[in-house]
Amino acid sequence: MGRWIRQAASWAAALFTAVCICNAAMFLYEIQPGWIERDKGATLAIWDPDTELATAMEGRGRYHVDSKGYVNDHIPEEPGYCLVVGASFTQGKEVENGKRYTDLLNEMLSEGKVGKEQNTKSALPSFVYNVSQEGYYFPDIARGFYALTREFPDAGVIVIETGKTAFSDRELTDALNQRDYDEKQNGENILTTLSSGKRFSMKIKEALPLLNILVRQAETVKNKWADEAETMNNQRSNEKKTEKDPGTYSDKLESVLQMLREEFSGKLVIAYHPDVTILEDGSLSPARYAETEVFARLCRENGIIFADATQAMLDAYEEDYSVPYGFMNTSMGKGHFSRAGHRVMAEELYKILVRGDGR
Amino acid sequence: MSFLSIRFGIFFLILLLIMKVTRGAKVHQWVLLAASYVFYAAGDWRFLALLAGVSLAMWQCGLRIARAAEKEKGGKVWLVLGVSVDLLVLGVFKYAGFFADTFSAVFRMPRPALRIFLPLGLSFYIFQAISYLADVYMGKMKAESSLRKVLLYIGFFPQIVSGPIVKAHDFFPQLERDHELTWENLSWGGQRLLTGLFKKVVVADRLGVCVDAVYAAPAAYSGLSILTAVFAYALQIYYDFAGYSDMATGIARILGFDLGRNFNLPYLAASPSEFWRRWHISLSSWFRDYVYIPLGGNRKGKARTYLNLFLTMLLSGLWHGASWAFAAWGALHGAASVLHKAFGGKKEREEAGSPVWKKVRYVFSVILNFCVVSILWIPFRTNDFGKTLLILRRIFTWTPGIYYVYVYALIFGAGLLVTELAAVRYNRGNDIWRPLDLSRFSSRVILCCFILLTAVFAYIGDSAFIYAQF
Incomplete structure (x- = not known):
């Protein structure tokens, strides 16, 4: 019996040692700050303020989380800045620091990238502030718009990034129920609202990147099995997919856009970027949906600039085979913005900020 | 059943447990044979009878080759018959579509609508079957009187799906041992x-x-x-x-x-x-x-x-x-x-x-x-x-x-x-x-x-x- 206990203890010690070694090594691969959820802030969650964020799983990047819980090197100092809100595409941790489209836009603005636009320079925002959260898509952004404008009242321009234009009736209806705002949930204050247990648990998770990765792998496996089961069920069932009523979609979307327009009097931009597919013949094909045309029209009718990056992406591909998504450690055409994708977005947004109307 | 599935993990643990609590080479052979057929059925039960049928045919041909050799008649007929059966099975299930497509393309005829499924591991176990007959014929091993062992050799689950192809004269001697689990x-x-x-x-x-x-x-x-x-x-x-x-x-x-x-x-x-x-x-x-x-x-x-x-x-x-x-x-x-x-x-x-x-x-x-x-x-x-x-x-x-x-x-x-x-x-x-x-x-x-x-x-x-x- 004693021998078995000694063996078990030895194996447990070996496992513990291995965990320590592998965990230390994981800091070179992935650093994930604590994730703090909130219900009365500009976004549904923020990172643990004043920490570091790094990844080498998709692309490679290392970033600083500012005091507000967003991925920026600085926070805005002067009013009239450009606020860019979006999902992980905007967060852009997959590219090197300084190569995200918000960073490139900052560079363009600070260099005064002008020629004939010189006389409009004074109308340009001085700074671009990145307010993005993983999984934060248009309906959620719209729902949190009131809180966004309260948390960042000095923004002169707001850009909403979206990769989709098709949303369910439920999503659009929910978007109209605006979230409240509570400044106690700002990045500077939120830690004081957390219990000591939650803070401790968050810090432990930050110190254990190995655990975070293993949990994520397990979730991926679970999702994969769920997808496979769902695919099999869909193949078995003869359910016909219910088609959306285009009239309802248009009405609901218009309500949301009107609400956004009423909430914010400054320049409002929807930055749209489609999925793309690399076709067998070598061409790049953007996804095209009927909803996109409706979305663009309703934006124009409500005084919102609809910046569609589709043509810019196609032009960039035509010029030098730049693909807007994908990395050397994943595959091209899928995933988050590549350096080329960020560059295209920055140039499109810069044109809009300079010209003012998207044309 | 993929080696990378939880189902296989559970299957294998149960098998190890049974192997641990049982003793004797013969008992272990029965356990492994049952496990192999459960494994195959979990992958594709439709062709379980084919696997068993091929194994049965090889067993019989092997015995007749041995009998003919004892009577100094050579046994080549049984070797040719057995290998022909194997190649016929392989030809029908694996190559019929290929031949049909080639024929259609050459003679510009419409492609037949017939679609034949490829049984799991066919290419591998047919080659093992041929190996058994050839080894018996060449005198590298004696014909096996036990159908159980032939079934197990051809259907052995660790290698039936994608090999390695183990030659009969290398595998059969291992069956005689008691397969007690060792550290x-x-x-x-x-x-x-x-x-x-x-x-x-x-x-x-x-x-x-x-x-x-x-x-x-x-x-x-x-x-x-x-x-x-x-x-x-x-x-x-x-x-x-x-x-x-x-x-x-x-x-x-x-x-x-x-x-x-x-x-x-x-x-x-x-x-x-x-x-x-x-x-x-x-x-x-x-x-x-x-x-x-x-x-x-x-x-x-x-x-x-x-x-x-x-x-x-x-x-x-x-x-x-x-x-x-x-x-x-x-x-x-x-x-x-x-x-x-x-x-x-x-x-x-x-x-x-x-x-x-x-x-x-x-x-x-x-x-x-x-x-x-x-x-x-x-x-x-x-x-x-x-x-x-x-x-x-x-x-x-x-x-x-x-x-x-x-x-x-x-x-x-x-x-x-x-x-x-x-x-x-x-x-x-x-x-x-x-x-x-x-x-x-x-x-x-x-x-x-x-x-x-x-x-x-x-x-x-x-x-x-x-x-x-x-």
Whole structure:
């Protein structure tokens, strides 16, 4: 019996040692700050303020989380800045620091990238502030718009990034129920609202990147099995997919856009970027949906600039085979913005900020 | 049932438990036979009767060969009959569609609507069946009177799906032992299984990301990107198949069986012939023993040797797949082997040279052979002449396109290079894998690190083994 206990203890010690070694090594691969959820802030969650964020799983990047819980090197100092809100595409941790489209836009603005636009320079925002959260898509952004404008009242321009234009009736209806705002949930204050247990648990998770990765792998496996089961069920069932009523979609979307327009009097931009597919013949094909045309029209009718990056992406591909998504450690055409994708977005947004109307 | 599924994990644990509580070679044979048929049924129950039927036929033919040999009548009739049954089954299920398509294409007739499913593991277990008959006929082993043992040999679950193909005279003696679970087998087999798992889910599956993307649309990618993908596929197919073989070998070893080594660092080969002595060793040795040597081998003059070599490789290509692309692949390998035999060996004998020159020549030969093999993997992967030509054209004309040099191809390529250099330095160019001595604490830490890193870096995507389709 004693021998078995000694063996078990030895194996447990070996496992513990291995965990320590592998965990230390994981800091070179992935650093994930604590994730703090909130219900009365500009976004549904923020990172643990004043920490570091790094990844080498998709692309490679290392970033600083500012005091507000967003991925920026600085926070805005002067009013009239450009606020860019979006999902992980905007967060852009997959590219090197300084190569995200918000960073490139900052560079363009600070260099005064002008020629004939010189006389409009004074109308340009001085700074671009990145307010993005993983999984934060248009309906959620719209729902949190009131809180966004309260948390960042000095923004002169707001850009909403979206990769989709098709949303369910439920999503659009929910978007109209605006979230409240509570400044106690700002990045500077939120830690004081957390219990000591939650803070401790968050810090432990930050110190254990190995655990975070293993949990994520397990979730991926679970999702994969769920997808496979769902695919099999869909193949078995003869359910016909219910088609959306285009009239309802248009009405609901218009309500949301009107609400956004009423909430914010400054320049409002929807930055749209489609999925793309690399076709067998070598061409790049953007996804095209009927909803996109409706979305663009309703934006124009409500005084919102609809910046569609589709043509810019196609032009960039035509010029030098730049693909807007994908990395050397994943595959091209899928995933988050590549350096080329960020560059295209920055140039499109810069044109809009300079010209003012998207044309 | 994939080795990578929870179902298999539960199945295997239950099997180990039953093996642990039972005793005796005969009992263990029954347990393993039942487990093998449960495993096969879980994969594809529709063809369970076919597997049993082939095994029954081989058992009977084997007994009649033995009886005829006792009466000094040779038994060739029963050998021919048995092998014909095997080839008929293989021909109908694997090649009928191919023949029908070829016939339709040649005579410009509409393709028949008939679609025949390929039974799981058919190519592998039919070859094992033929091995049994041939070994009995050649006197390498006695005919087996026990149907149980023949059923178990042909249907043994660790290797029925994708090999290794174990020759009958190597396997049957192992059945006579009591397969009690031992710590030594558990340690060796478990570590081999983990090594195979790493090769498959960390290396091969991750390389597949690049290969699938580029091979789906080669017209989009630059010559350099395509070259990287070609290199990545050479690594992917090796790690995928070697990984599966390691897992099969590891599982079998846990149960007390030795299935032999199926890969021996094939990209360290300095010639096409050497490549086939290192790659899928069980298949190439099968073709050597049961096709090349019966055809006459190298005993009937140079011309006949070259023909035998070429035919053997052609058949090997067709074994891999029922299409002209695979036939061409086999034929090209045959041509490369013939060319090397005709011109390469002679030069090696004539040019003694200095040690430095020999090393340079050796390195050059290894690199050249690797390049030839990698290029020949292209039609193997595409199964399409048009796409193969497109890929080759874009590589050799260095056409511009999407720049995509997959990082993991470089990392895993460097890893393989280090392994090969170590093999050359410490084991005369042979595989250096050895199980860790788990009585030592440091070995336990290394094993735990290995398991954790496998879990971290496993690519959770399509995990179907490449060779399972054969």
